[in-house]
Amino acid sequence: MPKTLAELRTGIDQVDRELLVLLNRRAALANEVGEIKRAEGSPVFRPEREAQVINGLQAANPGPLKPDNIAHVWREIMSACRALEAPQRVAYLGPAGTFSEAAALQFFGSSIEHVPCVSIDEVFRATAAGTAEYGVVPVENSTEGVIARSLDLFLGSPLHIVGETSLLVRHNLLRQQNTLEGIEAVLAHPQALAQCHGWLNNHLPEVERRAVSSNAEGARLAASNPKWAAIASERAGAEFGLHIAAHAIQDDAFNRTRFAVVCLPQTLAAPEASGKDCVSLIVSVPNRPGAVHDILVPLKLHGVSMTRFESRPARSGQWEYYFYIDLQGHPSQPHVAAALKDLQALCAFYKVLGTYPLGE
């Protein structure tokens, strides 16, 4: 006899009661961990431990829940447990409703203190000054490439990268009405305008595109003028009471942005190896033939795989560049340590931006 709806729901209620007991038992253990950390003066947030917890559970997961579900559920559980030890203050490009906020929530879970900032520069400043313990900054978009401002700020910043997270970025056209009639200006962050370039050319070719400090700021402004539309997340639309005049208008359906999580080294030292790690570096080499080739040699020699290679002008007026390199592995692994040592010896400038667990 198949069970009735009522019987199944009784079953779910019983499981929930068991989960409640287990979750509180877990929280009490985290609380005890917090007491030890307070006595030691060590950091509450341990990204490599959290990565290990999630990787371990995904490996042991019998289903039917999917690996992604496991990651999301445990991210929230760990966020709540962490907040019992001490809630993390996290800075990001605000206001409420930005993709940077969504990235911060995806990485830390929702039990955090929000520190919304007016610009990426301000996120770096607030985190370096200790107003926030952690900052979340965009570094790369799958349609538009690098976020130049973030990369340039890394160069002179005392902050280092302790984590990363990547977010599916779905843009919507938001305004007071749910039609495309009578729009005189579309307001958005320059990145969002660029990511929706094709759609805007097709649907609103004559309409002015106005760059503003963030997409959520565009949404805030669009809520004050019926002739303006914004490009932003559904969350930003809900925040400012706007209609969605057009859904998912980004040119690439799989448009993603990668964010780096940064902090002062005294807040959190480089995370220990989690098993799936990445090292980010900025280097420059003397301007001579074959110099760029030379920096790749130690990586090949020691079998270290490079997942990213970007260049930014050094602003010397001499056609010199800084190279932003991501390597797979952790410096505690001998082949990675050997490659880094050989690489450093070749470089005029060498800065380790961070060593951290690979993100979602």
Ligand SMILES: C=C(O[C@@H]1C=C(C(=O)O)C=C[C@H]1O)C(=O)O
């Ligand atoms: C409980 C701890 O503190 C935090 C919370 C974690 C958790 O809930 O599992 C894991 C790592 C830390 O970010 C710990 O360090 O083990």
